[in-house]
Amino acid sequence: xxxxxxxxxxxxxxxxxxxxxxxxxxxxxxxxxxxxxxxxxxxxxxxxxxxxxxxxxxxxxxxxxxxxxxxxxxxxxxxxxxxxxxxxxxxxxxxxxxxxxxxxxxxxxxxxxxxxxxxxxxxxxxxxxxxxxxxxxxxxxxxxxxxxxxxxxxxxxxxxxxxxxxxxxxxxxxxxxxxxxxxxxxxxxxxxxxxxxxxxxxxxxxxxxxxxxxxxxxxxxxxxxxxxxxxxxxxxxxxxxxxxxxxxxxxxxxxxxxxxxxxxxxxxxxxxxxxxxxxxxxxxxxxxxxxxxxxxxxxxxxxxxxxxxxxxxxxxxxxxxxxxxxxxxxxxxxxxxxxxxxxxxxxxxxxxxxxxxxxxxxxxxxxxxxxxxxxxxxxxxxxxxxxxxxxxxxxxxxxxxxxxxxxxxxxxxxxxxxxxxxxxxxxxxxxxxxxxxxxxxxxxxxxxxxxxxxxxxxxxxxxxxxxxxxxxxxxxxxxxxxxxxxxxxxxxxxxxxxxxxxxxxxxxxxxxxxxxxxxxxxxxxxxxxxxxxxxxxxxxxxxxxxxxxxxxxxxxxxxxxxxxxxxxxxxxxxxxxxxxxxxxxxxxxxxxxxxxxxxxxxxxxxxxxxxxxxxxxxxxxxxxxxxxxxxxxxxxxxxxxxxxxxxxxxxxxxxxxxxxxxxxxxxxxxxxxxxxxxxxxxxxxxxxxxxxxxxxxxxxxxxxxxxxxxxxxxxxxxxxxxxxxxxxxxxxxxxxxxxxxxxxxxxxxxxx
Amino acid sequence: xxxxxxxxxxxxxxxxxxxxxxxxxxxxxxxxxxxxxxxxxxxxxxxxxxxxxxxxxxxxxxxxxxxxxxxxxxxxxxxxxxxxxxxxxxxxxxxxxxxxxxxxxxxxxxxxxxxxxxxxxxxxxxxxxxxxxxxxxxxxxxxxxxxxxxxxxxxxxxxxxxxxxxxxxxxxxxxxxxxxxxxxxxxxxxxxxxxxxxxxxxxxxxxxxxxxxxxxxxxxxxxxxx
Numbered sequence: 001x002x003x004x005x006x007x008x009x010x011x012x013x014x015x016x017x018x019x020x021x022x023x024x025x026x027x028x029x030x031x032x033x034x035x036x037x038x039x040x041x042x043x044x045x046x047x048x049x050x051x052x053x054x055x056x057x058x059x060x061x062x063x064x065x066x067x068x069x070x071x072x073x074x075x076x077x078x079x080x081x082x083x084x085x086x087x088x089x090x091x092x093x094x095x096x097x098x099x100x101x102x103x104x105x106x107x108x109x110x111x112x113x114x115x116x117x118x119x120x121x122x123x124x125x126x127x128x129x130x131x132x133x134x135x136x137x138x139x140x141x142x143x144x145x146x147x148x149x150x151x152x153x154x155x156x157x158x159x160x161x162x163x164x165x166x167x168x169x170x171x172x173x174x175x176x177x178x179x180x181x182x183x184x185x186x187x188x189x190x191x192x193x194x195x196x197x198x199x200x201x202x203x204x205x206x207x208x209x210x211x212x213x214x215x216x217x218x219x220x221x222x223x224x225x226x227x228x229x230x231x232x233x234x235x236x237x238x239x240x241x242x243x244x245x246x247x248x249x250x251x252x253x254x255x256x257x258x259x260x261x262x263x264x265x266x267x268x269x270x271x272x273x274x275x276x277x278x279x280x281x282x283x284x285x286x287x288x289x290x291x292x293x294x295x296x297x298x299x300x301x302x303x304x305x306x307x308x309x310x311x312x313x314x315x316x317x318x319x320x321x322x323x324x325x326x327x328x329x330x331x332x333x334x335x336x337x338x339x340x341x342x343x344x345x346x347x348x349x350x351x352x353x354x355x356x357x358x359x360x361x362x363x364x365x366x367x368x369x370x371x372x373x374x375x376x377x378x379x380x381x382x383x384x385x386x387x388x389x390x391x392x393x394x395x396x397x398x399x400x401x402x403x404x405x406x407x408x409x410x411x412x413x414x415x416x417x418x419x420x421x422x423x424x425x426x427x428x429x430x431x432x433x434x435x436x437x438x439x440x441x442x443x444x445x446x447x448x449x450x451x452x453x454x455x456x457x458x459x460x461x462x463x464x465x466x467x468x469x470x471x472x473x474x475x476x477x478x479x480x481x482x483x484x485x486x487x488x489x490x491x492x493x494x495x496x497x498x499x500x501x502x503x504x505x506x507x508x509x510x511x512x513x514x515x516x517x518x519x520x521x522x523x524x525x526x527x528x529x530x531x532x533x534x535x536x537x538x539x540x541x542x543x544x545x546x547x548x549x550x551x552x553x554x555x556x557x558x559x560x561x562x563x564x565x566x567x568x569x570x571x572x573x574x575x576x577x578x579x580x581x582x583x584x585x586x587x588x589x590x591x592x593x594x595x596x597x598x599x600x601x602x603x604x605x606x607x608x609x610x611x612x613x614x615x616x617x618x619x620x621x622x623x624x625x626x627x628x629x630x631x632x633x634x635x636x637x638x639x640x641x642x643x644x645x646x647x648x649x650x651x652x653x654x655x656x657x658x659x660x661x662x663x664x665x666x667x668x669x670x671x672x673x674x675x676x677x678x679x680x681x682x683x684x685x686x687x688x689x690x691x692x693x694x695x696x697x698x699x700x701x702x703x704x705x706x707x708x709x710x711x712x713x714x715x716x717x718x719x720x721x722x723x724x725x726x727x728x729x730x731x732x733x734x735x736x737x738x739x740x741x742x743x744x745x746x747x748x749x750x751x752x
Numbered sequence: 753x754x755x756x757x758x759x760x761x762x763x764x765x766x767x768x769x770x771x772x773x774x775x776x777x778x779x780x781x782x783x784x785x786x787x788x789x790x791x792x793x794x795x796x797x798x799x800x801x802x803x804x805x806x807x808x809x810x811x812x813x814x815x816x817x818x819x820x821x822x823x824x825x826x827x828x829x830x831x832x833x834x835x836x837x838x839x840x841x842x843x844x845x846x847x848x849x850x851x852x853x854x855x856x857x858x859x860x861x862x863x864x865x866x867x868x869x870x871x872x873x874x875x876x877x878x879x880x881x882x883x884x885x886x887x888x889x890x891x892x893x894x895x896x897x898x899x900x901x902x903x904x905x906x907x908x909x910x911x912x913x914x915x916x917x918x919x920x921x922x923x924x925x926x927x928x929x930x931x932x933x934x935x936x937x938x939x940x941x942x943x944x945x946x947x948x949x950x951x952x953x954x955x956x957x958x959x960x961x962x963x964x965x966x967x968x969x970x971x972x973x974x975x976x977x978x
Binding site: 163166167170171172173256257258259261262349350439440441442443444445446447448449450451462465578579581 | 763764766767769770773774802803804806807808809862863864865866892894896948950951953954956957958959
């Protein structure tokens with residue numbers, strides 16, 4: 001975009017016929033025309049750059065907005081919600097004066113292009129969102145989806161992604177306490193790299209992204225601005241990667257966790273001294289986003305001198321500076337008399353900080369370069385009033401056939417020997433196998449507050465050393481279920497995360513989500529999206545857990561092939577005293593195993609149908625949210641009152657998967673008996689929702705049974721913790737050694 | 753009376769606050785020290801905590817070793833100030849030549865985080881006297897560059913002088929020569945190790961073991977009884 005003279009506002013007004021490359025920047029014709037209409041003239045190059053990134057799918061949610069509204073409209077009353085959707089991250093009251101902020105975001109496309117940096121900067125971005133709320137980040141989680149485990153490209157993508165998450169998160173000093181790793185051929189070419197983070201603060205420390213108070217200074221601090229990630233925001237969410245256009249610079253940003261660690265410390269120190277009026281991190285769309293969002297959320301306008309932005313590359317054009325997605329940068333609004341102190345703190349941490357502008361009493365965002373005004377816009381039109389699409393959607397024709405292809409009719413094991421073989425096949429399959437090879441590359445211990453970390457049902461962090469107050473987080477999502485029925489699939493994702501939080505003894509409070517789908521321009525995908533959002537919003541309403549924020553990732557698609565609809569749901573919970581937490585591992589021999597909930601013949605989308613028959617069809621398990629709520633209440637009460645010593649939710653892989661995991665983690669086996677009225681196969685492999693297994697000390701059996709009976713939760717005694725084998729009486733016996741080998745050797749064999 | 757134990761924060765230190773907590777739990781008083789400040793604030797001992805000081809740029813510990821605070825630490829360690837280097841702190845101590853040898857990247861090239869079994873080989877240093885010699889303990893390990901190396905002469909000398917303080921048991925997590933997890937200087941006042949004792953001080957947290965607490969009670973007893 002080099003040209004003479006400088007494309008100022010004045011110049012643009014005087015040269016209405018100059019053609020700008022709006023199509024190359026990812027804008028549609030009608031979108032460009034709307035910009036011209038808003039401005040009453042053609043945009044300058046810099047204005048066009050800003051609009052193009054801010055109106056991209058990634059930043060504007062233009063395809064998803066009309067559906068996402070339901071999260072607000074159907075939001076349940078919640079006293080816990082302090083800050084809802086729309087800010088950098090939601091904030092939840094967890095008691096004792098503490099507030100917790102958490103969010104999940106996607107970094108899918110960059111992680112396919114450049115696995116290490118894509119995943120690393122995904123962690124960096126979500127952590128800055130947390131800092132921007134005023135919180136100290138205390139943990140991260142990473143829900144991941146990859147192509148088939150034995151596909152050669154998975155061996156390229158996965159190790160890079162895992163090393164990137166570890167390389168960045170470990171260096172920031174954030175324990176990685178949860179997440180998932182799922183393999184499915186549908187993610188080939190479109191891996192999902194979602195990253196979540198949790199932060200803790202006192203109520204009074206909540207900060208918001210707004211610029212108010214005319215005369216207040218706008219300070220850009222952190223890394224210098226370079227040429228990396230230019231246009232990344234557009235590319236992220238634009239149709240394809242296979243654009244043959246030459247690109248001078250990498251579209252994927254490069255992360256420097258050391259710089260981010262300094263940014264965390266210096267930002268928190270500035271917060272402590274109450275130096276900050278408003279704050280925004282620089283992520284997708286960089287300065288374009290930060291300046292327009294700060295200005296449009298505040299009371300006034302903003303004037304910025306782009307020449308003052310510290311650069312890594314002095315040849316950058318103003319448009320590039322505005323679009324750059326260089327990492328580890330933040331923007332703060334500070335009262336003039338506090339600027340010196342703010343800069344001092346930055347200097348203490350060797351962080352570059354520069355005043356680049358100020359809040360004005362007008363309502364325009366004005367940006368200057370070399371003395372000329374190159375941007376003069378109403379910031380709301382950039383940040384909030386982008387295009388909104390009512391994309392057509394329609395239930396795909398193949399949906400009926402898919403649901404009619406009933407998994408319950410698949411051939412089942414006919415002998416004990418076959419049953420045993422299928423158990424081994426299940427627990428050693430890539431999706432059900434131990435992910436230790438992956439999670440051991442993440443630091444779980446740093447900060448010294450980790451109570452539980454993966455493979456526990458939820459990660460748990462202590463937030464107060466005196467009282468033992470803690471928070472738990474679980475992320476779940478089953479794309480196979482969602483493919484069979486996106487409405488139910490989204491609800492099952494929520495139900496599972498909710499159950500996982502309760503299984504550790506914490507009370508579920510709030511939800512964040514990362515909605516990963518194919519192209520919104522395909523009516524079938526748009527239908528999946530609409531159904532999933534409707535399902536999730538309805539379920540959140542019923543469970544009383546509001547959605548506090550999240551992220552939408554569309555265009556996860558190669559050619560005609562979209563990924564399974566994959567709503568990933570994070571549930572945050574609180575526990576009054578982490579000493580009461582319930583682990584997954586069996587603790588003591590002789591304890592009684594109880595199955596809570598109802599088991600039906602439900603194999604649609606199940607791990608068994610995938611592993612044994614490579615089948616996907618039928619209906620996902622029934623959703624019963626009232627049952628989920630009751631189960632959660634029982635799990636929480638039992639944990640609080642010391643009635644159970646271990647608990648494990650039942651989900652993919654069913655009961656046998658849960659028993660094997662609890663046995664291997666505890667180093668103690670189990671003797672199981674098929675209860676009356678069950679067949680062994682359904683007992684072991686069904687994936688009915690709303691269930692968990694618990695280990696009850698004999699001394700608590702009566703009390704525990706009475707509680708379940710009084711509240712109407714079916715509790716069935718299914719065996720006892722015992723020995724060094726997992727035995728199903730009358731059917732088979734597998735030694736822990738054999739199980740451990742099957743469960744733990746799969747992933748290293750494929751990926752190490 | 754109690755002892756004042758300093759914990760240095762470098763840019764990129766991660767386990768500084770955790771180490772302060774461990775010192776507090778052991779009954780001593782933690783004192784925050786800043787890398788740009790030569791002043792050790794009259795502390796009785798110093799811990800260099802884990803992390804990625806200066807982003808591990810150049811080499812782990814290579815830049816921190818030249819920070820102002822290290823000038824004083826190096827000087828006083830030579831005259832008996834007890835110093836413990838944990839993980840990145842151990843790397844800094846070798847870069848500062850307070851301890852021999854060096855740390856290379858893990859032989860498997862991955863970051864590794866695990867509950868690691870160790871044997872206490874020397875229970876007579878300032879930081880290990882609350883252990884028994886030969887005691888087996890579990891301490892979390894988490895690092896990228898944890899492979900201890902030195903030339904044969906140095907290794908033999910360390911062994912002969914009883915200066916191998918900790919050895920990895922059952923599994924060598926990083927390819928360290930002779931399974932060395934930690935060493936001490938001749939005087940026994942400077943100790944460095946890769947595993948993180950500050951992450952094993954509370955029964956509920958981390959691995960749920962408290963095998964790391966004796967590091968901090970050892971030094972406290974030594975200082976209080978001195």
